[in-house]
Amino acid sequence: MSTLSNSLAATDIATVMHPYTNMRLHEADGPVVIARGEGIHVYDESGKEYIEGLAGLWSVALGFSEKRLADAAYKQMLQLPYYHTFSSKSHEPSIRLADKLVEMTPDNLSRVFFTSSGSEANDTIVKMVWFMNNALGRPKKKKFLSRIKGYHGITVASGSLTGLPINHRDFDLPAIPVRHLTCPHFYRFGEEGEDESAFTARLLAELEAVIAEEGADTIAAFIGEPLIAAGGVLPPPAGYWEGVEKICRANDILIVADEVICGFGRLGTPFGAQKYNFTPDIMTTSKQITSSYMPLAAVIFSDAIYQAIADNTAKIGNFGHGFTASGHPVATAVALENLAIIEERDLIGNAARLEAKFQAGLRSFADHPLVGEARGTGLIGALELVADKPTKKLFDKPGAAGAIANKIGHEEGLIFRSIGDTLALCPPLIVTESDVDEIMRRMGNALERLTPAVKAEGLS
Template sequence: MATPTKHRLSAAEEFRLIKADKAHYMHGYHMFDEHAEQGSLNIVAGDGAYIYDTQGNRFLDAVGGMWCTNIGLGREEMALAIADQVRQLAYSNPFCDMSNNVAIQLCEKLASLAPGDLDHVFLTTGGSTAVDTAYRLIQYYQNCRGKPEKKHIIARFNAYHGSTTLTMSIGNKAADRVPEFDYAHERIHHVSNPNPYRAPDGMDEAQFLEFLVKEFEDKILAIGADQVAGFFAEPIMGSGGVIIPPKGYLKRMWEVCQRYDILFVADEVVTSFGRLGKFFASWDLFEVQPDIITTAKGLTSAYLPLGACIFSERIWKVIAEPGKGRCFSHGFTYSGHPVCCTAALKNIEIIEREHLLEHVDVVGAYLEERLATLGDLPLVGDVRCQKFMACVEFVADKRTKALFADKINIGERIHSRAQSKGLLVRPIMHLNVMSPPLILTCAQVDEIVETLRECILEVAAELQASGQYQGQ
């Protein structure tokens, strides 16, 4: 267990919070039975890459909150900038002919950072609303250009694009598709997950790439090219398991989109603002010029909620055609919130001033190298890492890549063991996913890898002793 610190609450206050949490707080992805029985890990403080629970235990947060605490927690200059903005202007109406100076400054800054002619910004409240906005913008654009039939959307299986009904439907992540919810199906289609580790038997990476591109083009032609409006893709799939596609995949898919007049939406909610060593990954890393980029998370490093849908001059010229008297009747009470925009501007300033993109290049390469050493361990089928996005996939059989039965809960087992040693990784079924703050040091990389190694070996021995794992 991590060493208790000064942040520890009294036993009475801790008990009161546990009781209140169970009685009143419904969490995102709430696991009813588990929460009722086990309660939560209640966090009371954060400092840099570390967080502290009510018992005063310190944890190295290799999850980075939820892909989002990029500059680290507890920065005084962020607190001061936010407080100053609250004093000056805590809120401003973002609709119609109302604006505020910091929202304008942020949109100008985002336009300067985004690739190509992505010069127009619609500010939202987070990643889900940014993707939702992108979807609505595509529909609006196609109607404005006189193509009301061109409304179908293609995405990938097991992607994650948000948690609204619409964005969850676009994402189609298997673990999120619980039967108690309904999903949108009309005009939303999916093609294969570009995971080289799970490519069809007998295909090498080059053959898998050709298969994926052909499948995409065949899907377009089956629907009708005049019917397909947009393609949604994370440059590297995040919550779907840090899926790093075959080399050249994104550019090839973008070229197909260009050929059939299909808008390419790069969902960079996770990959932007430094996680891959760039402000935006699409062009700099993958040579793709999107029509729309969605972003959130690292935009404010989670100090306050904010997202953005950044789109091209090409789209703007159509929807803002003079003399049409149009209104884009879409918005959120808290989009363009001056305090959130101030947090974003200060966050970007810190990333630039402290050269965090360059830091990610160096430490990210070290993280890739060190995590790869876990590949020889029992249980480990695949290790995927690019800069500060990483995943370890666990299998029951390395040769066949067969997964453990769901009841084994392998990702959770290893996560729980790591938590007891002061390390947080994110369990997703048979995966442990990591997205640490960009300020991570090489020493902290060593701590992550060494702790994970211990946990994997301990869980493997435990499963083998109980007859649930045969060993290899």
């Protein structure tokens, strides 16, 4: 960590309020000030090198030095640095990107609405669906179904959809009508004597029971990440998504696939819905759409939804929703170049080819005394730390072991994310076999140092 004598760190402490941060600890320890990036590596102000094992925030597909994206931004800056998409205005990059997204996504998705973040996109979806159901004469059909540990953003609406306590506590959330269903994580939520297929059956029975209890005529949509990421990297059990789709179709409930992290190749397929064999009515995309070089997100949805919304705009005169940066020309130009590079370099194929090696590397730590479960899919994975392996007992101070691991990881030159006591990895899609070997070597070093460190802290 940076010392307080460093001028940048001291200025940061004095002026910057950081997201997802214990601010009093931040005041004491100071920030890690990242100065530059190169490929899958970043370097702090002292020159120390790190493998960015979380791709920034699950998002930098092309690494931290792709000149073609900088060139695309510069070229667009010179031609048209900004214009809006309000009131029937448009520009070439947003038109071309919308066409590209429709081409890439499932055939039933044919319309696109741009925002600057996944949170804004999911917030937009809530409003779109409410607007549509009011237009269709279904004013009661407003509730959403989500899952415990699901992550869908941090606005008032998207934060309500999120199923993590830290995103609700003291924010007075949920603030919209939402039911959070059991998290589809067999290791942590499976019951004694229950195998994975029985677990799936129980989750689907719960879904049917909640629909019956609430009334299908009051439920607008089911939203879920194909693989839950920020909640701990939680792949769904076999048959789960196929069952969810069947039940939702039978009850006229829309399916929203939150592909903010899974999308554009993370799981070795273009989108997570394809990995888990279901067809959404609405898809949320962001993060890897631009490799996070520019803020951008897109809601891609069916023509049936569009037609109902369009009819209502004709009736009442407008669609009273949008953002200053919706379809920003520089962001959409960067996204077009980013997606072109992903295709040219077959980075989705790269994720598929490296999946076995990456997942085997993670699972090689399964026998470590502190690792309860090693899990993941494609180029995303996690190690869940436990106090006792046979009983899956959590630590008495949740998050303390993860925080120690995070600090040791930095010392070893590996940045991963500690989600409580789960250590998450999600490297850029440009990783090579040798990069995966080095990631696992540094993770192994961190775990070797973690056991005595946890013991020294008296954690159990």
